[in-house]
Amino acid sequence: MTAEDRSALEQLIFSKEFIRSGDPGRKTQDIVFDLRTLKAVFESMKKFNIDYLDFPIMSGKESIVFKAYSRKKPIVVKIFKMSTLRFSNLYLYVQGDRRFENEKKDRSRIVYLWTRKEFINLRTARECHIAVPNPIGFHQNIILMQYLGTAASPSPELRKSSIDMEDAYSQVRESMHLLYTKAKLVHADLSEYNMLTYRNKVYMIDFGQSVSIEHPSAQIFLERDARNVCNFFNRKGIKCDVNDLLSFVTGESA
Ligand SMILES: Nc1ncnc2c1ncn2[C@@H]1O[C@H](COP(=O)(O)OP(=O)(O)OP(=O)(O)O)[C@@H](O)[C@H]1O
Numbered sequence: 001m002t003a004e005d006r007s008a009l010e011q012l013i014f015s016k017e018f019i020r021s022g023d024p025g026r027k028t029q030d031i032v033f034d035l036r037t038l039k040a041v042f043e044s045m046k047k048f049n050i051d052y053l054d055f056p057i058m059s060g061k062e063s064i065v066f067k068a069y070s071r072k073k074p075i076v077v078k079i080f081k082m083s084t085l086r087f088s089n090l091y092l093y094v095q096g097d098r099r100f101e102n103e104k105k106d107r108s109r110i111v112y113l114w115t116r117k118e119f120i121n122l123r124t125a126r127e128c129h130i131a132v133p134n135p136i137g138f139h140q141n142i143i144l145m146q147y148l149g150t151a152a153s154p155s156p157e158l159r160k161s162s163i164d165m166e167d168a169y170s171q172v173r174e175s176m177h178l179l180y181t182k183a184k185l186v187h188a189d190l191s192e193y194n195m196l197t198y199r200n201k202v203y204m205i206d207f208g209q210s211v212s213i214e215h216p217s218a219q220i221f222l223e224r225d226a227r228n229v230c231n232f233f234n235r236k237g238i239k240c241d242v243n244d245l246l247s248f249v250t251g252e253s254a
């Protein structure tokens, strides 16, 4: 292990995100991320030439997102937490998606599958020219992707963005349309929290739960997405009607 590897790993292990007590001397039960994940982080660092982890951008119940550097360029490393990612919730989005039907689905495998699903969904969306972070790779419960933001700060979520909201809405509509008609996917957790604005463009993120349009609950998820989007834009003073949006997205209004 080089000194650089070691410092990155130490930085990770001793960051507050990993240790509940804040006391680095405590034993492994205090580490929020299990050792399997630490090992996976370390393997990913080798596999994808990650120089070091810069800072955690966000730490939620289910994942932690780091800004990192690979070959001197900023990237994002998103790590799904093995223990708190809710199994039953995941199952709902994996079961019924023909692309993942024949996979074994025990606890850790479903988290790995979730990670791979986010990667595949991002890649598919990207191939259909939808504004999403470019996926770089994945390893177990870790996914790497393009970093959206400046050296100093990550791009803001749409809810905190100063982008022109009229323009943002037309971009979101178009992306939802391409996602449905070309990528044949429904995001299934779309909201002002899961869109970032970068250089005046609205990017969709967080595709772990996204499903094929063939999924038995796809329509329900799509309607929920449309309601979230309209609620947000209506609050911002932009006219957004859920039924109009749905027919635009599915291409029925053409
Ligand atoms: N590519 C990116 N570039 C910059 N910031 C990002 C990027 N991806 C994620 N983020 C930041 O991290 C936050 C969390 O990311 P994301 O929504 O993918 O994870 P999450 O909400 O924890 O996902 P899940 O609900 O599946 O656990 C985002 O709201 C955003 O602020």
Ligand SMILES: [Mg+2]
Pocket (backbone or CB within 6 Å): 193, 194, 206
């Ligand atoms: Mg999110």
